[in-house]
Amino acid sequence: MLKVNFGICTNFTIKRWSDPDDWARIIKNDLGLDLVQLSFDQFDPRGNSNYVKSYCDKVMTACNRHGINIHSTFTGLSIYSHNLLYHPLLEGRLDGLDWFESAFKMTSYYGVTATGGPFGGMDVNTFQDTSKRKYYETWAEEALVNLLQLAGNKGIKDFYWEPTPVRREGPVTVKETKELMDRINSLTDENSANFSLCLDTGHATSPMAWDTDRNPYHWIEKLGRYAPVIHLQQSDGVLDRHWPFTPEYNKNGIIDANMLIDAIEKSSLDETTLLIEVGHPFEENDDKVLDEVKQSVYYWREALIKREII
Numbered sequence: 001m002l003k004v005n006f007g008i009c010t011n012f013t014i015k016r017w018s019d020p021d022d023w024a025r026i027i028k029n030d031l032g033l034d035l036v037q038l039s040f041d042q043f044d045p046r047g048n049s050n051y052v053k054s055y056c057d058k059v060m061t062a063c064n065r066h067g068i069n070i071h072s073t074f075t076g077l078s079i080y081s082h083n084l085l086y087h088p089l090l091e092g093r094l095d096g097l098d099w100f101e102s103a104f105k106m107t108s109y110y111g112v113t114a115t116g117g118p119f120g121g122m123d124v125n126t127f128q129d130t131s132k133r134k135y136y137e138t139w140a141e142e143a144l145v146n147l148l149q150l151a152g153n154k155g156i157k158d159f160y161w162e163p164t165p166v167r168r169e170g171p172v173t174v175k176e177t178k179e180l181m182d183r184i185n186s187l188t189d190e191n192s193a194n195f196s197l198c199l200d201t202g203h204a205t206s207p208m209a210w211d212t213d214r215n216p217y218h219w220i221e222k223l224g225r226y227a228p229v230i231h232l233q234q235s236d237g238v239l240d241r242h243w244p245f246t247p248e249y250n251k252n253g254i255i256d257a258n259m260l261i262d263a264i265e266k267s268s269l270d271e272t273t274l275l276i277e278v279g280h281p282f283e284e285n286d287d288k289v290l291d292e293v294k295q296s297v298y299y300w301r302e303a304l305i306k307r308e309i310i
Contacts, residue, residue: 007035041076075117116160224267257303
């Protein structure tokens with residue numbers, strides 16, 4: 001029988017509830033959740049090492065105080081806007097490696113064994129040049145193998161790669177995604193972190209993909225068994241919206257809880273972690289943000305309870 005762990009990404013707290021004690025309290029008392037994925041947007045992993053360690057201590061203290069379990073860490077919006085391992089300049093790619101190394105170190109401070117996120121994006125000129133594109137793809141894959149080894153050495157067991165809808169950031173089809181996963185894992189050793197997937201319900205929107213690859217349920221049915229983590233956002237199937245699961249957005253969105261659970265069950269996955277990952281503009285009213293996050297949690301909790309898998 002399918003087992004589902006249900007929690008939330010802390011991305012919704014960024015700039016609004018920055019003190020760990022505040023967001024931990026909100027997540028436990030207002031949302032009724034006890035499982036979180038920590039966004040690196042909350043604190044720069046490349047900050048002063050003393051400050052990073054002090055911040056991590058405060059996070060762990062707050063989580064212990066409020067009964068919150070840390071599932072994993074994850075790249076956030078700020079570093080996602082960088083080219084990272086696909087930067088056109090060597091300096092940029094090496095800087096991307098340095099960022100991930102710092103992120104792994106911060107993850108180990110927390111004592112958690114999983115991290116993840118996208119790993120980079122090519123600029124237009126690189127992507128449009130076939131020979132350049134191949135070179136950078138090979139460079140990034142070799143870098144990933146080395147990073148997985150480094151992560152393993154720091155006690156990290158899993159790296160959840162999150163495919164995005166942008167072809168310059170990697171595969172946008174189920175077939176190519178599976179091929180990249182197999183290729184990377186075939187090059188790692190037993191001491192390396194496992195290269196697995198984090199699927200996102202709003203990322204099957206690439207205009208360069210076939211129709212079936214623009215269907216989020218198709219992704220989960222075919223690749224769910226490789227995805228220990230699924231990010232939940234409402235989307236219209238056109239763009240990566242990160243809408244909340246409220247009646248207003250559910251009416252216009254294509255993500256239905258029961259259909260998603262059906263897709264997970266068809267994937268033969270025994271256990272998965274579902275994490276709410278909705279996003280609001282920074283200028284949105286703070287009370288409205290919290291209310292819509294509450295509604296999103298309620299929507300999914302009710303669906304999971306009715307299916308008796310939580």
